[in-house]
Amino acid sequence: MVKNGDLLFEQIPMVEIDCMKLVQTRAILNYIARKCKLYGKDEKDQVWIDMYVDGTSDLMTLILSYFFMSEADQKKQRQLMRDRALKRYFPVYEKALENHKFLVGEQLSLADVHLLEAILSMEEFHPDILQDFPNLQAFKTRTSEIPTIKKFLEPGSKRKPIADEVYITCVKEVLF
Ligand SMILES: N[C@@H](CCC(=O)N[C@@H](CS)C(=O)NCC(=O)O)C(=O)O
Missing domain, CATH: 1.20.1050.10 (Glutathione S-transferase Yfyf (Class Pi); Chain A, domain 2)
Structure with missing residues (x-):
């Protein structure tokens, strides 16, 4: 993903939506908020x-x-x-x-x-x-x-669970 340019700034998160690969947390959140009418009236x-x-x-x-x-x-x-x-x-x-x-x-x-x-x-x-x-x-x-x-x-949903040792070790290996 980094090599093929999908991660625009070589960082995560990346969300695939509406045929786009979006990066930058705020840009992603704002896009989804606008799309789902969660970004106020004015x-x-x-x-x-x-x-x-x-x-x-x-x-x-x-x-x-x-x-x-x-x-x-x-x-x-x-x-x-x-x-x-x-x-x-x-x-x-x-x-x-x-x-x-x-x-x-x-x-x-x-x-x-x-x-x-x-x-x-x-x-x-x-x-x-x-x-x-x-x-x-x-x-x-x-x-x-x-x-x-x-x-x-609810348990078993797509919500990320609280970080455990395995997750932390994996992130450290990838990012640091
Ligand atoms: N401004 C970016 C920052 C993203 C960011 O810092 N991502 C970290 C992981 S949480 C990362 O990919 N770090 C690897 C790097 O910067 O090389 C955002 O808000 O999405």
Whole structure:
């Protein structure tokens, strides 16, 4: 794939869709969001969706880098993730969801899907992370019940499982 140019910048992820081989995470997400009407109703909705998605992406980056750290660094990273979620990111989403079912424009968007993924990933490390965020708790329950999302979250679906030793070793061999 690298040699035949399918990976435009020699990086993953790559998604094959509509006879195209797409790379760059944000470009892929935005294409699918537009196609599936998950990108708001106008430019103002879109910029809010972008801001929320970039926030959750920053939180997810802390989580993803955890798996490739030494044990000593992992301990610090676990604490950093918790602090950032509790003090920087979750309060923003908690407030946005006050009296609203979804983050932007009263309809499901990419920002909601991204937030749900960040919540579920954080809970793998800190199961109590939502205890002081009632709006996020309700949001998690509500969005997890959307039939397509519910199916995706079921065991055996295409959702990537949490990284195990085999996966981490394989990624290190390929990338480092
Ligand atoms: N900006 C790219 C970054 C992708 C990226 O960093 N991919 C890593 C794996 S997670 C990779 O392929 N690294 C190999 C390399 O950069 O040579 C995106 O958002 O998709």
